[in-house]
Amino acid sequence: MCSDRVQLPNPHLDRVTGNEADYLMHLGIHRVDWHVFKDVKFVCVGGTVDRMRKLSQHLAEKLNIQKLDYSFENHRYSGFKVGPIFCVTHGIGTPSLSVMLHEVFKLLYRAGCSDVTLIRIGTCGGVGVRHGTVVVSTGAITPGFEPFYITSSLGEILKLPTDADPILYQDIVNSKSIEDKYDVISGLTFCTEDFYQGQGRFDGSFCDYTQEERAAFLSKLRQMGVVNLEMESAGVLGMARKVGIKAAVVCVVLVDRMEAELPSPDLDIALLQEYPITLVSRYIVKKLSN
């Protein structure tokens, strides 16, 4: 057996039988289709179906692939497989992400995949970082200001470390071309469970802090080396690390949170979302051609 074949740290998995073993409930993928995924080398995830569809189309063009191997759009998640790349949506936040990732990791394991890399391609708020900048995370910090993905097991808090693979994130940063119209930086990401109070916004349905407290929060993040805010990085990095898969998080900044709450209405958000798509696709195409 290949040494980096996907192995899962769950001693119970191989004795599970019946529907639990045969059906990936939220992806809607049955055992008969698992073999289609055996060549997967990259799993790319992101919040929206539109972004994941565009990514798969961009990769198909770059790899000269005429047709998707597999796709689904169900009431929970959507996925598109193009050659050795599987692009899947995760919705908003780590609870939604984690359900999808458990099932994708099981799919990779059941299909017998090896050498798999997971990359989140997302949007984020900047902390002193301008809109349009692409941020490659060096790790994730969560509420409590610690570098852990905080989840639970049997009602107890479970903390999974969230540092990113340094070779992987540096390789992605180095994939920038001089023709790109955007900057690429690396730094820590603050991953929240909420878009409003969790990220220090004043425009949620309730708010318990003053302007001074909010400013102190953002400067504290900045002093810790945090350059952006989003809602899934810790889950991506923590869960991937737990199952021994390399992972990276690459997000484009929509708004500098030191300056505003929401992106400017005249900003072309669709265009900005193409930036991490082109950067990560270039990295993937290069890796696949090695």
Ligand SMILES: O=P(O)(O)O[C@H]1O[C@H](CO)[C@@H](O)[C@H]1O
């Ligand atoms: O654009 P996506 O990938 O969804 O990422 C960001 O956008 C959502 C909030 O608007 C959160 O999911 C956050 O992490």
Ligand SMILES: O=c1cc[nH]c(=O)[nH]1
């Ligand atoms: O400010 C932002 C922008 C996108 N996603 C977030 O989570 N926060």
